[in-house]
Amino acid sequence: MDALVISSVGKTEFRAIEPPSLNRGEVLLDVRFVGLCGSDLNTYRGANPLAALPRIPGHEIGGVIAATGAEVPAEFVRGKAGIVIPYTTCGRCSACRAGRQNACKHNQTLGVQREGGMAAQLAVPYENFILNETLPAAQLALVEPLSVGFHAVARGRVDATDTVLVLGAGMIGIGAVLAAQARGARVLVAEVSEAKRATLAALGVEAMINPLSEDLATRVEALTDGHGADVVVEAVGLPETFRGAIDLACFGGRVVYVGYAKSKVSYETALFNLKELDILGSRNALRADFEAVITCLTAQPHLGDLLISRVFPWSEADQALPYWEAHRQETFKVMIEMQESQNG
Incomplete structure (x- = not known):
């Protein structure tokens, strides 16, 4: 064959x-x-x-x-x-x-x-x-990529009181969007592709922020009454988005890294302590995440x-x-x- x-x-x-x-x-x-x-x-x-x-x-x-x-x-x-x-x-x-x-x-x-x-x-x-x-049949092959974003949201302990900022609207980021919505959270997305804006709006994303044309920190601050996001899901995998996730999270917030940086990332670590951040890695998905995606796709x-x-x-x-x-x-x-x- x-x-x-x-x-x-x-x-x-x-x-x-x-x-x-x-x-x-x-x-x-x-x-x-x-x-x-x-x-x-x-x-x-x-x-x-x-x-x-x-x-x-x-x-x-x-x-x-x-x-x-x-x-x-x-x-x-x-x-x-x-x-x-x-x-x-x-x-x-x-x-x-x-x-x-x-x-x-x-x-x-x-x-x-x-x-x-x-x-x-x-x-x-x-x-x-x-x-x-x-x-x-085609949607069977959608489950695994979305499950990775679902797992990241589970790692971030997202609930209905949270504002979640997803960095990157690839399929892992979309999985995080759908998972956060399923938990009742408010969802913002940072994405450089304007071509994806209409689809994100159709998915119910409250705001898509393009960091190439807008100041991301300023927009997030305005959308969160100056606090920052309760949970930031990094789904890009670039050093600048790894660092930016720390800046964009609120005091007492959570950062989930599901992106995979291909080069070393240098941090000023003061905000780790000052904000008392929970900084979490996320890898692949559990069977429970697959099942959650199946439920989501079946309902929508x-x-x-x-x-x-x-x-x-x-x-x-x-x-x-x-x-x-x-x-x-x-x-x-x-x-x-x-x-x-x-x-x-």
Whole structure:
């Protein structure tokens, strides 16, 4: 069967690979939709230190069970659709023992540290496949990226009394927006792309602030009666936004870092203490976050139309990453629709 491979920096191509073997405790999936993530784009750019080339990308995966291995529970039957949890857990490290498997010390994410889902079929442990018969096929691949933002909001202990400032309106930032709204919070977004303004308004964001044309600190101060945001979710991953999150949080506030800075970040640390900030990291997502996203998407079926910017057929999958690279400002989610004709 064919797979899409990032073969070298700035190059994708189709390659023939062996079909996956099916081991005990696994389900074999016919992959239906795969979303492209910022980590895939960074791998394509040569800017992902966690991914070696060549690499099959893709960890945002919706599929249908084609076969099951031994010792798989009876409810996992052929033809059932669902969502892949693309992380591994060792069960032994301190994070796993604490019930925080999303931060497993030895995690290997599909499409990053190991080969991803951009192929006709994929075998995964049944525990890593959430059965779902309610969401449209394309929206199954929306769950994982949104769940990362949901996890960040859970880390920030957001509630209905909070004003939440989300830095960056990529899919992780959008997940944080939806999660904060689901908890009843007031949501502000800082985003440099004016092309995203209308969609953010349709999502119910109170204010989108463009730091390139407005003074972000001044606007946030005005919108929060001079206090600053109760919770700042950093979903950009730049040194300036890492530092800015500290400045924009209120006294006694919380800062959640879900972005991944690619270079060292220097701080003046006085505000850590003066504001007595809770500064939190956030990584991946727990199954509970996936379930919360499923509930959100089920209740708001229009979200798929708002967030899926373009779907490429499998025959054009090699064009998807170059397209996203050229259209980042107006793009939320690019997906690949897989086709049965791959199984040749």
